[in-house]
Amino acid sequence: MLLTFNAKQKLKLSVTRNKEYLSTYLLEEERVVGAMLDSNKLVSEGEGRYKYTVTSFKVFQLDINPVVLIAVDNKEGILRMSALDSTLDGLGIVDDFNLILKANLEATDLGLEGEALLGVSVSQPPLLKLVPKKILESTGHSVLNGILLGIKSRVQKQLVKDFLNWCELKKI
Numbered sequence: 729m730l731l732t733f734n735a736k737q738k739l740k741l742s743v744t745r746n747k748e749y750l751s752t753y754l755l756e757e758e759r760v761v762g763a764m765l766d767s768n769k770l771v772s773e774g775e776g777r778y779k780y781t782v783t784s785f786k787v788f789q790l791d792i793n794p795v796v797l798i799a800v801d802n803k804e805g806i807l808r809m810s811a812l813d814s815t816l817d818g819l820g821i822v823d824d825f826n827l828i829l830k831a832n833l834e835a836t837d838l839g840l841e842g843e844a845l846l847g848v849s850v851s852q853p854p855l856l857k858l859v860p861k862k863i864l865e866s867t868g869h870s871v872l873n874g875i876l877l878g879i880k881s882r883v884q885k886q887l888v889k890d891f892l893n894w895c896e897l898k899k900i
Contacts, residue, residue, distance in 0.1 A: 729861060730824065733868035734847035737876040741884055743839030746895045750835035751805045753891050760807060761800055763890035764833075764883055776800050777812070782875065792816065796827060806834040816850070824851045833883075840887075844879065846872045 743750060754760055761778060762770055769781040782794040797813040811829035831844035848868060856864060 729852045730849055731852055731861065731864050731868060732847070732849040733865050733872060734828070734845065735869060735872035735876050736843070736845050737873075737880050739833070739840065739842040739844075739880055739883060740838070741840040741888070743888060743891070745892065746900055747835070747837075747839055749895060749898075749900055750840060750891065753894055754805070754807045754833065754835055755802055756894065757800055757802060757807070759890065759894065760833075760887070761798075761809070763887045764879060766882075773797065794827065796829065798829065806832050808832045824849065826850070840883070842883070844876055846876055848872065 757776070758772060765780055771779045773779050776799055778798045778800065780796050780798055782796060793816070795815045796811050798809055799812050800807065800809050802808070809829060809831040811827050814825065814827035816825045816827075826849045828845065828847035831842065833840060833842035852861070852864065
């Protein structure tokens, strides 16, 4: 049985200091991605490609360890991220696992605006065959929402802090 769940978050973040330099800052791809995600779990895989080990989490006493290959590009002032490939450890053998990530971040007159969609489809793991599908899907939605809220919080704090540090280094 295939389980499908997703989560979506929007971001509107006011930036008052040096906001006219935000679009230039967003061109610092590796720096920005490292500030948005946990840079300790991020490995550059070449130009515009990053391997990210998502923070492990527990679902029904199982430790889940997703690893995602992310493509990043910046066109027309919009930083876009998408999942190219993903693996999942911790659920035992699963036949089908697909992770969808589509996210964007752009500088606006007010600061930063963005949106992220995170989705997963996975065959029901043998270890969870006795758990009803609705409970698994509800849990999946909650987990994905938690991941996106964590990233949103990090953007609101760490990315803005990194932007201001970058401005100081550039003597802006």
